[in-house]
Amino acid sequence: MKPTEGPEKSILVALFDPHTRDSEIKCILEEMELLTRSAGGEVVAMFPQKRRPPDARYLIGLGKVEEIKNFACAHDVNLIIFYNHLSNVQQRNLEKFFDMKVIDRTRLILDVFATRARSLEGKLQVELAQLLYLMPRLTGKGVELSRLGGGIGTRGPGETKLEADRRTINKRIALIKQKLEKVIRNRDIQRQSRKANPIPVVSLVGYTSAGKSTLFRALTGEETDISPLLFSTLDPVLRRVELSEIEEGYCLLLSDTVGFIRQMPKELFQAFQATLEEIVQSDLILHIIDVSDPDYLSRKEEVQAVLDHLEIPAEKIIHVYNKIDLLEKYRAPDAESTGIMAPTNNEPTEYTKHTEDTGKIFISATQKQGLLELKKAIFVKYFSTYGRYRIRIPKGLINPDSIPHWAIVLTKSFQEGMLQIEILCSQENMVKFKEKYGGYVVCVK
Ligand SMILES: Nc1nc2c(ncn2[C@@H]2O[C@H](COP(=O)(O)OP(=O)(O)OP(=O)(O)O)[C@@H](O)[C@H]2O)c(=O)[nH]1
Ligand SMILES: [Mg+2]
CATH class of the missing domain: 3.40.50.11060 (GTPase HflX, N-terminal domain)
Structure with missing residues (x-):
């Protein structure tokens, strides 16, 4: 040879x-x-x-x-x-x-x-x-x-x-x-302990080269492998993203992972169960779509077919249309049906209106455009039942170390035999807490 x-x-x-x-x-x-x-x-x-x-x-x-x-x-x-x-x-x-x-x-x-x-x-x-x-x-x-x-x-x-x-x-x-x-x-086992965790795991999913790692880098600051070549990312990574621009104290865990391609070889699906399981178990999915690609609609369908196959419910998915900075150069042939228009001199346009719909967000990961809207969409989707609570409870009634399993703890102090904490948690968890321990609870927000 x-x-x-x-x-x-x-x-x-x-x-x-x-x-x-x-x-x-x-x-x-x-x-x-x-x-x-x-x-x-x-x-x-x-x-x-x-x-x-x-x-x-x-x-x-x-x-x-x-x-x-x-x-x-x-x-x-x-x-x-x-x-x-x-x-x-x-x-x-x-x-x-x-x-x-x-x-x-x-x-x-x-x-x-x-x-x-x-x-x-x-x-x-x-x-x-x-x-x-x-x-x-x-x-x-x-x-x-x-x-x-x-x-x-x-x-x-x-x-x-x-x-x-x-x-x-x-x-x-x-x-x-x-x-x-x-x-x-x-x-x-790790996930079981995370399940009770009040911080959601959000997975980036999409066609290879859609810009998942670029968005991951923009949101986490992490140096990730980014390249115009295909399948630059293989091993999943998980990092924390703060949402304090939306509301103080909130955060999420973002996961970047391998991309998909049309007619994904069945051998890969069989072999990559561990990676796919991570996606299935996440709390939210950001489906990243390269909107500058002339073929983006069929690519989107290919990825959706994989998500369907993994039985991921539609309500867990947010569609994130990436690379809008390239839209001026390329106008999607179906611009009318998707409502996607080329942005012009930063004036609000058709596509920016869609950002109010939490199911469809338009961003440019390289230009860091639309990231706040994306964070807001995640916030609305996941944290809508969360509230900020101040609790006073007799010391010794509850182990303070168990609280982070169901609430984000913002402050903690002990005064006159009482444990005082300020937390973020879902209404459901707050009700459970009240029923079990009583205590003095004030909803701050
Ligand atoms: N113009 C423009 N290019 C982008 C944008 N986001 C990503 N890219 C480019 O698209 C290419 C692929 O980006 P990646 O972040 O590696 O894509 P990926 O989805 O992680 O790809 P795989 O890991 O291969 O599945 C790179 O050349 C990026 O620079 C964007 O918002 N605008
Ligand atoms: Mg990647």
Whole structure:
């Protein structure tokens, strides 16, 4: 195998149904190119083909295969990437015909993930996804292991693991699953103690590159990985955000996590249970949408489908339309139906009116525009039943350390045998407290 220097020179191949719209093909190819770049490759040519039915031997027609081979030979190409799923037979036939590595979109995505995984948990999840992907492909004589080396489609489970037989791989899968289950169990325990916590966990969810980490940085000040390449974030992070601009004392825990993509490989869903569980268990979801993307509506639907699949109730979701700073350059074709208009010289416009609706917020994470509205929306959605209370209760009746489990404690003092605290908590928790302990309670706000 040729040693690769610099980005791997790749050709993109995609087969479409003859009815597929050209605009859709364009979006898909652009995304494939970005995925390739995100995996460290470089696309030198694209060969889309409209055809039905797919060819049993090569997926695409023989004429096209020959055309690609000629081009590849003339341009020093060393990798062929297919948008479509390839059967084992097609994969083998194509590799033989081209005499070079052939990978499909799933493998490409797994490869990007492999380059991003840093935490032990992230690495385990990626390895599991890769093994789940490889298992059905190891039938019969299996994949040509000799083709493995440094480069796209070869990262992750090392050659030694791949050389091992199915039984060994199955054992490895079982072991990783066991380790990940332990992670999930530990998280559950942490979450149980957080559940009673009066501070909500708010998760940033959205299509890859929508701007989740940029918003995370804008709200928390944390240095996060931000990049125009896809899947920059893999490992979830959790940080505190103060809401004192809205009302003193209030705060939330913000979680940044991995993004989604259309037709997310099923192996990733299976492997990333621990990460997905974090999203499911959060109190609020901010669905970040890159409104400057011409394809944003279908991307929004893709993400919504994932949220539906995770059975996240609609009332937990706030739609956050990001990158409004780019709207002047690009006017959404459906501007009327969404009510999104380009902002002009900071005058209030159609889109700013929507910020009163807590279900739909417009922001620019890079320009830090609309962040206060976003915080207000979260506040209204989560803290509407909260109040500020002053409590005087005989000392010893209640353990002061147990209070932060159900209320945000602002001040605490002891005077003349009495515990005096000022707290923020929900009406429900206040009623529970009164019923259990009595005491002297004043609602301050
Ligand atoms: N113009 C503009 N660019 C933005 C804005 N927010 C994010 N970006 C850019 O969009 C790209 C992706 O941003 P990220 O914050 O990495 O996106 P992400 O959603 O975290 O992406 P993944 O972690 O890959 O899923 C970066 O190049 C950002 O600079 C915005 O409000 N306006
Ligand atoms: Mg990110």
